[in-house]
Amino acid sequence: MYKIIYVVFYSIFLFVVASLGLYLLFTNQGFRFDVGNVLTNISPYAFATTGIGLAMAFSVVGAAWGIFTTGSSIMGAGVITPRIYSKNLVSIIFCEAVAIYGIIISIVMSNYLKYFDPNLLSDSMMAQNIFAGYALFGAGLTTGLSNLACGICVGIVGSGAAIADAANPNLFVKVTLLNNCINFPWLNATLGQHSKQVQATQVFYVIL
Amino acid sequence: MIKCFLTLFLVSLVSCNEFVPYLTWTNIEGLSCKRPIQFHGMNIQHITNEHYKKCLAPGKPNKLIIFLADQLTVEDFTYFGRNEESFEKTKNFIKSDSSSLTASVKPIQDLKSIQSYLPGADVEVVKLKIDRSTFDSLTTSIQQMDDIVWKKLNNIGGKYVAVLTTDTTYSVLGSPAERHVRIRRQSEADNKTSDILIKGPCVFMKYSAIMLTIDVKRHVMVPDSNSTQVGNCTDGNNTLILSLKSKDDASIKAKVRMDFIMKKFKTSAMDWWFLSSVTVDYNQFNQKNTVVSLKSRTFRDIISAPKNWSLVCGAPPNMTRIFAKIQDGTNLHLEFTGLQVQPFGVVNNTFGRALDCEGWFTIGIWTGLIVTLLLVTILTLGLCMIAQITTMDRFDDPKGKQLSIPQQE
Numbered sequence: 001m002y003k004i005i006y007v008v009f010y011s012i013f014l015f016v017v018a019s020l021g022l023y024l025l026f027t028n029q030g031f032r033f034d035v036g037n038v039l040t041n042i043s044p045y046a047f048a049t050t051g052i053g054l055a056m057a058f059s060v061v062g063a064a065w066g067i068f069t070t071g072s073s074i075m076g077a078g079v080i081t082p083r084i085y086s087k088n089l090v091s092i093i094f095c096e097a098v099a100i101y102g103i104i105i106s107i108v109m110s111n112y113l114k115y116f117d118p119n120l121l122s123d124s125m126m127a128q129n130i131f132a133g134y135a136l137f138g139a140g141l142t143t144g145l146s147n148l149a150c151g152i153c154v155g156i157v158g159s160g161a162a163i164a165d166a167a168n169p170n171l172f173v174k175v176t177l178l179n180n181c182i183n184f185p186w187l188n189a190t191l192g193q194h195s196k197q198v199q200a201t202q203v204f205y206v207i208l
Numbered sequence: 209m210i211k212c213f214l215t216l217f218l219v220s221l222v223s224c225n226e227f228v229p230y231l232t233w234t235n236i237e238g239l240s241c242k243r244p245i246q247f248h249g250m251n252i253q254h255i256t257n258e259h260y261k262k263c264l265a266p267g268k269p270n271k272l273i274i275f276l277a278d279q280l281t282v283e284d285f286t287y288f289g290r291n292e293e294s295f296e297k298t299k300n301f302i303k304s305d306s307s308s309l310t311a312s313v314k315p316i317q318d319l320k321s322i323q324s325y326l327p328g329a330d331v332e333v334v335k336l337k338i339d340r341s342t343f344d345s346l347t348t349s350i351q352q353m354d355d356i357v358w359k360k361l362n363n364i365g366g367k368y369v370a371v372l373t374t375d376t377t378y379s380v381l382g383s384p385a386e387r388h389v390r391i392r393r394q395s396e397a398d399n400k401t402s403d404i405l406i407k408g409p410c411v412f413m414k415y416s417a418i419m420l421t422i423d424v425k426r427h428v429m430v431p432d433s434n435s436t437q438v439g440n441c442t443d444g445n446n447t448l449i450l451s452l453k454s455k456d457d458a459s460i461k462a463k464v465r466m467d468f469i470m471k472k473f474k475t476s477a478m479d480w481w482f483l484s485s486v487t488v489d490y491n492q493f494n495q496k497n498t499v500v501s502l503k504s505r506t507f508r509d510i511i512s513a514p515k516n517w518s519l520v521c522g523a524p525p526n527m528t529r530i531f532a533k534i535q536d537g538t539n540l541h542l543e544f545t546g547l548q549v550q551p552f553g554v555v556n557n558t559f560g561r562a563l564d565c566e567g568w569f570t571i572g573i574w575t576g577l578i579v580t581l582l583l584v585t586i587l588t589l590g591l592c593m594i595a596q597i598t599t600m601d602r603f604d605d606p607k608g609k610q611l612s613i614p615q616q617e
Contacts, residue, residue: 031476031514032567041571042578050579061590076600079613119530123505 044133048113051140052106058144059102062151066095066158073159077166084165087172091158094179098151105143109136153182227312229282230255231372233301234308235361236267248312252322259309260325260369270366272329274319275357277336280374282312283387284338284350294350297358298372315375326369334360343394403546404431410441411448411468412518412554416546418452420462421526422492423538427454432461444470446551462490464542468551470515481552482512486527488540500540502529511549513563518550521565 024030070091078085113136116129161175227249241263244255277284285295302308323331336353339345361370382390406413418429429452438447446468454460465488470481486502507527513519524547530539550559569577 031478036475037509038571038574042575043571046575046579050582057586117530117532119503119506119528120532126505 040130044130045113047133048109048136051137052109053140054137055109055140055143055147056102056106058141059105059147059151060099062148063095063099063102064151065148066098066151066153066155067092069152069155070095070158070162074162077162081166083169084162084172088158088162088165090176091154091161091179094154094158094183095151097183098147098154102143102147106140109140112136150182154179157182228315228374228376229280229285229372230309230311230313231298231302232259232309232370234264234267234269234367234369236264236269236367236369239263239267244309246309246311250311250313252313252316255309255311255313256322256325260322264369265326267367269326269329269369271364271368272323272326272331272371273360273364273368274322274331274333274371274373275336275353275360276319276333276373276375277353278338278374279340279376280338280372281387282384283391287391288343288346288350294347295354297354301357301361301370313373315373319371319373319375322371329369406435406448406450407557408435408437408448410437410439410446410554411466411549411551412557412559413448413549413551414547414559415544417544418450418464419541419543419545420452420454420488420490421539421541421543422460422490426541427456427460429453429462430455441552444552448551459494460490460492462488464488470552479515480512481515482509483507486542488529488542490540498538500529500537502527502540502542510565511547513550516553516555516560518548518559518562519565520562521547524565 021033024032070088074084074088074091112132118126121129157175157179161172161179164171164175230250230252232255241259244259244263288294302310320331320333323329334356336356338349338353340349357370357372361368403414403416420427420429432451432453435451436449438449439445448466448468450464450466452462452464464486466483467485468481469484470479472479485504486507487499488502489497489499491497506525510521510524511519522545524544527542528540529537530541531537548559548562553560
């Protein structure tokens with residue numbers, strides 16, 4: 001039943017888009033399909049703030065996913081061996097740290113937003129401001145997606161750690177060390193990527 | 209009160225078309241009759257027999273005053289007089305009296321015959337003229353008519369019965385449909401303001417208004433003398449020079465020079481014309497002329513259209529030159545309203561196909577759509593994922609051994 005609803009909506013959407021396109025084509029108004037005009041005229045603040053929001057949002061989703069995986073494993077294994085509860089909390093903390101990284105990055109990015117008056121800037125400065133908006137969007141998106149992946153991975157490893165700990169207490173430390181190793185390269189990747197893009201934006205939001 | 213005018217309004221919708229308004233009221237107090245029924249299409253006999261003879265005559269009024277307004281119709285109350293102040297005093301009379309009547313009747317020629325139903329009353333007929341030449345004069349005359357009615361009735365001593373109607377016949381007034389068409393045409397004619405049209409040799413431009421804001425003061429500009437044009441029409445470079453002066457203060461003058469260029473653009477592989485520069489040469493209070501070049505980013509991409517097209521823009525964004533510090537110069541904003549311009553390729557002295565500066569979706573709508581799409585996508589994915597979380601049933605075996613939980617740490 002749901003399939004029919006999807007098919008109907010999709011076909012209506014396709015029909016509208018196709019007829020709009022053909023109308024523009026056949027009435028000699030093809031130039032009105034203007035992607036460049038839209039992308040240069042959308043305020044850079046829109047994209048920059050979307051990037052900031054995505055940085056935080058995706059990071060939190062990744063953290064939540066990881067905690068979900070780890071938490072259910074700890075609960076399951078802890079039914080038989082309740083001693084694992086206290087030690088395996090550190091796996092949950094690793095996941096939570098991913099969310100904290102996302103928040104920190106978005107706060108840092110939001111400090112780069114400054115006021116500018118388009119009428120006072122030259123063309124090249126305005127172009128750089130538009131670029132800065134897209135750069136912040138890219139930085140936020142990258143940060144968010146990489147945090148998402150990291151959170152999932154940390155969660156899976158933490159879940160393995162809980163089950164290993166329940167089987168044999170000596171295994172916990174070794175598996176947690178592995179968790180650390182995941183975090184470190186990821187952290188480098190995220191912050192490095194972010195800082196490169198941030199350097200690009202730093203100069204260009206000017207008041208004057 | 210609303211019911212009275214609602215009755216009259218409904219009359220105007222119905223196509224029984226030979227009735228005119230008939231308002232009557234009195235200042236006799238202590239009448240024992242109920243408020244008479246009022247409906248459209250009443251016969252005047254009904255009013256005179258039922259209302260005057262049986263209800264008002266026992267009160268022994270001294271005077272019967274008949275106000276005959278010129279070509280009074282229902283629309284005078286419902287459309288022209290819909291302002292709160294029009295007919296205010298007449299409304300007060302009708303509101304205050306329980307035996308007042310608002311009806312619509314067939315117009316009768318001999319209104320003095322009503323007098324026979326009110327014995328003992330002196331008849332006085334007052335003719336009121338209404339000037340219907342323009343909408344403003346009509347509203348003014350309606351108010352004046354109201355004042356005359358009020359003054360007359362205030363100065364009368366004793367008991368009176370007043371009537372407000374018209375003696376013009378239906379053939380002059382026309383059917384309601386004809387009257388409505390007349391009203392519509394009249395209001396359109398009164399609301400139309402003149403656009404300034406420049407039918408130059410090369411550049412054709414039309415605009416409703418130009419406003420020039422010097423620093424913070426906004427001046428409405430009107431043409432000072434005829435505009436001039438520079439350039440032959442075919443080499444891709446046309447210039448229009450407008451000579452303007454301020455409407456309120458003739459000492460503020462400005463010459464606006466607009467340069468249009470036609471160029472082939474590689475990306476769209478088409479020829480486009482655009483406004484490449486605007487220079488304003490103004491002086492105010494007879495001081496030295498100041499020449500300012502406006503920032504091209506404020507108009508270059510907006511006042512632009514393909515070859516042989518014209519551009520229509522109801523409210524183009526202001527063309528500005530602003531400075532960060534006050535000492536660097538005076539801020540200038542040039543604002544057009546209702547602009548249509550075609551600087552190249554005008555055929556037959558009329559504007560070519562028009563491109564609207566405001567597309568179907570504005571930039572704000574696009575931004576909103578993109579962000580909403582992103583949000584809805586993420587939300588949908590998230591909800592779908594959450595919906596498929598289940599508990600593990602791998603070890604569920606209804607026939608197998610039950611789980612034993614040892615009671616130890």
